Amino acid sequence: MSTTTLTPVFAALADDTRWAILQELGSAELSASALADRLPVTRQAITKHLAVLAECGLVESYRAGREVRHRAVGSRLTETARALEAIGTEWDRRLAAIRRIAEAP
Amino acid sequence: MSTTTLTPVFAALADDTRWAILQELGSAELSASALADRLPVTRQAITKHLAVLAECGLVESYRAGREVRHRAVGSRLTETARALEAIGTEWDRRLAAIRRIAEAP
DNA sequence: GTTGTGTGCAACTCCAGAGTTGCACATGCT
């Protein structure tokens, strides 16, 4: 996963309301209206957030009768986490190498 | 690490310019002016970004003569990655449990 | 001392996005 694909995910995760939505959808599959009942924002706001989250694969949706249920996609988060960890490790590795050279006798 | 401490880190990582800065600082320790030479933004913009990144522990700084050098902190990223992975796993675990109950005979 | 380079602070512009209201449409239930 490149940095280019990473940024939109972080942009999605940078909002408190979206985290609140994800927290709900990580415990149960809910419709936009059901989410609006549990959170202090409008259903339309929720719908917009769900679009952002779906765009980068953090939520999946399906119709159930006349309502649309949504759920959090944990694997997408795990995938992102692995990419992050790799980058962090790489930073430390490279900077440690530079320090080693600088302190060489 | 709670979700509360997580959001600012993602807000910091949600910007392309900041990622560019982090990429540079993951390979070498540079001053704000040196970064401004390599990136298509002003030194003042870089300084603001560095403040955001330092605020959530993603970069560290130290004075070297009259200049201030900065470096990326990989461990902070790794730490965040582990928290993310735990949350993702938890989502999948809970939703799988619900599906199992729903499909029970 | 003077010059050049690096830093710090403040005020300003500008746009993306978070949230709202309003209306129209679809579908389930009685």
Place this chain on the structure above:
DNA sequence: AGCATGTGCAACTCTGGAGTTGCACACAAC
């Protein structure tokens, strides 16, 4: 059929933040 509920789309407001310019100060080198 009639009503209630869930959804979709569009237009609007408003604040945060990314980036800029401008100026003042610190320190190293000559």
